[in-house]
Amino acid sequence: MKFPDKGRTWSKVEADLDAFRLSDVASSPTNRLMTAIHMGDDSIHEICQRAYNKYFHSNAVLAELEPGLGRMQEEVLGWTVDLLNGNSTDSEGRANMTSGGSESIFCAVHAAREWAKANLPSAKPPYRIVMPKTGHAAFDKAAHYQGLEIVRVPVGSDLRADVAALEAAVTRDTIMLVGSAPCWGFGLMDAIPEIGAVAERHGLWLHVDCCVGGFLLPFLERLGHDIAPFDFRVPAVCSISADLHKHGYAAKPASTVSYRSQELQDYHYVGVAIDDWQSGMYKTHGVVGSRPGSSVAAAWAVMSVLGEDGYLDLTRRALAVKTRLVAGIEAVEDFRVLANESLLVPFRSETLDMLNVFGGLVERGYFPWGTFEPIYVHPSAEPVDDVVIDSFLGDLGEVGAGVRAGTITAQALATYIAH
Ligand SMILES: Cc1ncc(COP(=O)(O)O)c(C=O)c1O
Structure with missing residues (x-):
């Protein structure tokens, strides 16, 4: 690498920034449930900014x-x-x-x-x-x-x-x-x-x-x-x-x-x-x-904006998302969620190869967040709109079926990790 000898215009730099951001899996809106970014809802995000x-x-x-x-x-x-x-x-x-x-x-x-x-x-x-x-x-x-x-x-x-x-x-x-x-x-x-x-x-x-x-x-x-x-x-x-x-x-x-x-x-x-x-x-x-x-x-x-009642409201809404996620995930294949005291929703299958499940999620644009000992994928409930939950569950359904049918492998995960 060589330090740039000439500066570039802000518009070109900004275009690069936007492209970088689009390429960053973790910052895509699809991943609101898959990464620990914790934005709260849109109004909190705006107040923060x-x-x-x-x-x-x-x-x-x-x-x-x-x-x-x-x-x-x-x-x-x-x-x-x-x-x-x-x-x-x-x-x-x-x-x-x-x-x-x-x-x-x-x-x-x-x-x-x-x-x-x-x-x-x-x-x-x-x-x-x-x-x-x-x-x-x-x-x-x-x-x-x-x-x-x-x-x-x-x-x-x-x-x-x-x-x-x-x-x-x-x-x-x-x-x-x-x-x-x-x-x-x-x-x-x-x-x-x-x-x-x-x-x-x-x-x-x-x-x-x-x-x-x-x-x-x-x-x-x-x-x-x-x-x-x-x-x-x-x-x-x-x-x-x-x-x-x-x-x-x-x-x-x-x-x-x-x-x-x-x-x-x-x-x-x-x-x-x-x-x-x-x-x-x-x-x-x-x-x-x-x-x-x-x-x-x-x-x-x-x-200051949230106060106790605001945090209670956000927590209640995130818990409702967690309840929907647990039900939706457990309706897919033989996935079972590990009950816990947080907003995490760690799930695994006893029959499917979980690395392939990670691979399928990565192929569909999700960040591969989880644990290895034992292996779990763990989305985290956030106060998101139903459409985000539905699209995650829809993708997970496809992944479950694809892994069972042998058409989805861990290749995407390996490629992601290697890049
Ligand atoms: C339980 C726990 N402790 C410590 C940390 C480290 O925090 P940070 O990444 O803000 O340094 C994390 C991050 O996820 C965490 O979950």
Whole structure:
């Protein structure tokens, strides 16, 4: 590649952008159910864009110095802590804003490590994080960067954390336990109260990965769904990651990491609040320095416009889509949906080769989103129009029949992955 020696007109560049976008499977409207883009509905999408544009060039590294941006960030974080039940007699939660689940997890791992140095003298580096196999890969990254070891423990036959096995994996150098609420891929919740009891018995930091659930589970609960406690109501929970850019329906990049108390949040800053520098005190919310004020503004605007009743309405509508998807998918071939606590609709067949099913969906323009162990395809319910659901189910019907007849293979999937 060679850097372009001459610039081109915006109209030519724009035409290229439009063509690129058309070629990107994930951004096509067909894929509203197949990728984790989480736009909410059209009106929320528009509000997000408008708010984002108003703060387009703003830099949230300065949020604390800017009255407007600072206030929006404080409110987004305060509202998040409130939703996660971080304001109670035994919890006075504090939160930081980050660019995404991975950064929130990175920060929680860092805080736990610094806490362990001060509070777990018998644990020796490399410290260990014990988590179910289904925990997100972002923990492996965070651990690698920060010199910790991950111990992944096989899940039970229900694909949820095997709590007894987690406890058995705890050793002298374990400092942190992780549970997902829910995990990515299957949408299943780990039993946070039971994992909390293990954390208490061994004096460990418990992080709950609520990247998917943070702005979904509180509303499912309010709608009467039977959700076991997953947040600061569980006394052992020290930190929670919750993504605004997932079911908060905010613009990317936007996530939060919350701590049970100011005291625990202080560990977030150990070693990374720099005061020995020619430019003065440098204390950022997370790992990154400059970051878009626009995503703070978009998150604030979406939360302000929706409020609790707006989120309840969106959640209700997405659940209705999920119900239609489950019925429609289970009416095709022998597909069965894995029941779960999220808006994911993971399905598989016991008789069809699922790689061929992926291939057929890719051929029809869908993004191949799913899991390998065990193999599932997982659409995610969004508040979309019936026509989107009908067209997905129609395509899936064709795919099922084609795979059974042997006319659809995994070739399209292989080609997609190889490109
Ligand atoms: C449960 C869970 N944790 C963490 C992450 C990582 O989040 P991000 O992609 O925003 O960094 C994801 C992303 O899908 C997730 O589902």
